[in-house]
Amino acid sequence: MSPRTARRARPHGPHGPGARMMPGEKARDFKGTMKKMLAFMGQFKWHLLLILAFAVGSVVFSIIGPKVLSEATTVIFNGVVERIEGTGGINFDTVGRILLTTLALYAFSAVCNWVQMWTMSYVSQQTCYRLRNAIAEKINRLPFGYFDGNSTGDTLSRITNDVDTLGQSLNQGITQMITSIVQVVGVLVMMLIINWAMTLIALITVPISLLLVMLIVKRSQKHFYAQQELLGKVNAQAEETFSGHAVVRAFGKEDETAKRYNDANDELFEAGWKAQFLSSLMKPAMDFVGNLGYVAVAISGAMFAARGVITVGDIQAFIQYVKNFTQPITQLAQVSNVLQQLAAAAERIFEFLALPELPAEDADAGISDENKPTCNVEFDHVRFGYKPDEPVIKDFSAQIGCGQTVAIVGPTGAGKTTIVKLLMRFYDVDSGSITIDGLNIDAMKRTELRQLFSMVLQDTWLFKGTIRENIRYGRLEASDEEVQKAARATGAHHFISTLPGGYDFEISEDGSNLSQGQRQLLTIARALLADRQMLILDEATSSVDTRTEARIQQAMDKLMQGRTSFVIAHRLSTIKNADLILVMDHGDIIEQGTHEQLLELGGFYAELYNSQFADFDDTGE
Structure with a gap:
């Protein structure tokens, strides 16, 4: 399996509750790469400050909400007690004001969250856009020796997979890290404000939760890693078989090929179900520990409420805070893997952008x-x-x-x-x-x-587009009449006329809907239309039969007239x-x-x- 195939086959999205924790390729120089990434992101500093401000605002408003709402619970509870005792009732005006305040807080939180998510999406996509442009421009400045010594698949992987991974990791990692840190700190502060003793009881469950997460992730990581590798292997075998199906059939290797594929598919199934099963244990394990925390909080809260230390509404708010406390801790553990993936992708991109370039040409x-x-x-x-x-x-x-x-x-x-x-x-x-x-x-x-110079090579390069566009590639301003004249001069006009749509016939991406000789005639017509002073013909007839060669040779003789x-x-x-x-x-x-x-x-x-x-x-x- 080639690196190109494996990388293309690698999935980007999560594959289960613990998928984002699976180990990715790690950067060799994490600190150095992140410094380069921060320097590159400096052009978005005002956007990043806006993201930080609105992320903090979103979390703060959502954290204050349960505390304010707890006052409504307390007012209702006290009103019910007073009605039972015959000394009063529920003050619905106060409850209404509290609910409106809570609604306003959650609305502000949602607006802030929307702004920071929109801004972060803009920053991540702009980063991808500018990095792709930088890579594309870099390609034009690289010496030709780079392309002789490096695979096309690796270069394409940097401009597609690596940039895409960086964009996704950036979008997930930055916002998740900011909101998780602010949420942990904010929730902890609110819990301490309500009752420090109950906070200590609730914190006992945190190391238990982290221990369970580490155990589950440690056991599931190897299966997720194997799933990635095996998925690439299965995809590579499928691609090889489909691209070479004629050879497979010609040598009678259908059964052997199917067996190899089935064996790899069985291994993928084995790794996949183990990874999914183990990662799926995380939620019930976290729920179990969380429920233990709720029980401990409820018992201790009832005791404190009976002694008048805290109100019923504070207990209700505290339980919500406990629930919101463990979630960001788990997210922070996930962020570390996201940042590793970001660094690995960024390192490959910055390595490419730092490659030696062609010497700058004198403007004069x-x-x-x-x-x-x-x-x-x-x-x-x-x-x-x-x-x-x-x-x-x-x-x-x-x-x-x-x-x-x-x-x-x-x-x-x-x-x-x-x-x-x-x-x-x-x-x-x-x-x-x-x-x-x-x-x-x-x-x-x-x-x-x-x-x-005009060039006609052994490998007939045609791009996906019409015949007219391919012939005109060497001189874009040429008229339709000039395109046809060039095709007639090289003998290509006859077969073009027999195709559906003629000069507007759509050539497939690899040119497979034309014969080798037809493709070669088009490249000769393209060279003729370009009308350059000198001509290079590199093995232009080596891959065609003798009859086609004679026809192409006639076209080349016309092309070479009057040219070096x-x-x-x-x-x-x-x-x-x-x-x-x-x-x-x-x-x-x-x-x-x-x-x-x-x-x-x-x-x-x-x-x-x-x-x-x-x-x-x-x-x-």
Whole structure:
């Protein structure tokens, strides 16, 4: 199971009463990460102060409510006693005023709670929004080597799962921590005001409650953790089976695949029911301890009331406070796990945002229209390695004239694609230089340099959208007529016309509703419409059949007319008409010339070319 799959499969929501207590991934540097988080949250300091003020107000108003309401209970109780004794009755005016005051207090508490919840939701979503923007902008500033050395799934996980986890944890953790602390302190103060002796009796149940919570959480944590891991395993197996169902059926592995899935599902069931059962014990255990506290409070309260120390209304208020005292203590225990999850997610996000970036380009590095280079390219003793001590390109020199087609061939790992990456400044050379019309590409902004090139790659990248939008991607201002003209020129118009909706046909997310050849023709049409001075073709026909290859080759020939073209190809039959063929091996040019010249030379290229056709003849096809 890949980390990407496991992370995507991991559930975010609670899975039972104790789910939020299950251990998440912990931050390596909790304090350092929280400092960075607080610094980032500094931009919301006024919002956070507002949240604090209204959270305190909400809790204070709700805490005062039971004490005020207890006065109504006392008035009613005394009135009933007086009526029985024939000395008076219930003062309903006083009761009415007390009830209205209580209603006003709870209304103010609700309003304060609504304001702080709304503000906290705004802050958490704004935090997610700004962090996603920061990550998206960071991606554009990262060196190309980051994407070669890190999985796409991990990067996507940071911008989706980690940011989402941070937002949820922030929304839950901050408000819950503030309200729980204020509620514990406030309730304790009100209980002491009513009767200190009863408060001590009530506090005896607190350590018992915490002990039970710790025991239950300790036993259920391992099962929740196993549930997370097994859920990821089950989801990964399901994804692998669905994505490769044709291969599974072709090799007759249906029963074996189903058995593996069922075994994992059984393990998930075992861990799931144990986790849910153990966590479900928390409420009855807490209720049992709470009821013991109520009994103790009721007995002691009755004794104090009989002696006239406290009123009946105070007993009723005290019981409510006891109930409200244990709940925030349990919530504070949960907050610690929420903050750990927040720190773990924030650490991954801030680690990504702190990655080394591409060097800032000089604002004066731009080139004017008069000095804009066109198409003459020269490589002068270029040396480059992805690692400083392991050069891939050792000493590469070549001159390509305007409008020429240069083919770069050689065995896998020879450095062919690396040359293109250096030309596009995905990487900078270690030594030597690359110039266009005498201008060193290091003196150009990367965006300006890349606007000189169109690219057609082996992997046909199309996005979910219409055919028209995909062709227009290289030049968004192009008209519909220009889009069709490009499609006609590359031979794509015919198959587009046969599709439902024509140019408005919706391409699926992975382009699976088009054939490989059709997708390649669209990328060639896109490159043609972009109308750049230079062209890069990297194995553009390697994954299609020979008939489709011939059709694509015709489209590429039209595309290359009048443009300086760099063609990387393994099928040497496709580059016989190139003006210059550069034969590379181990990062060096070992031969160069036209197709005929290299065959007459009888060297590495001739051997490579003849071996391809010898293999073809041996098949008998």
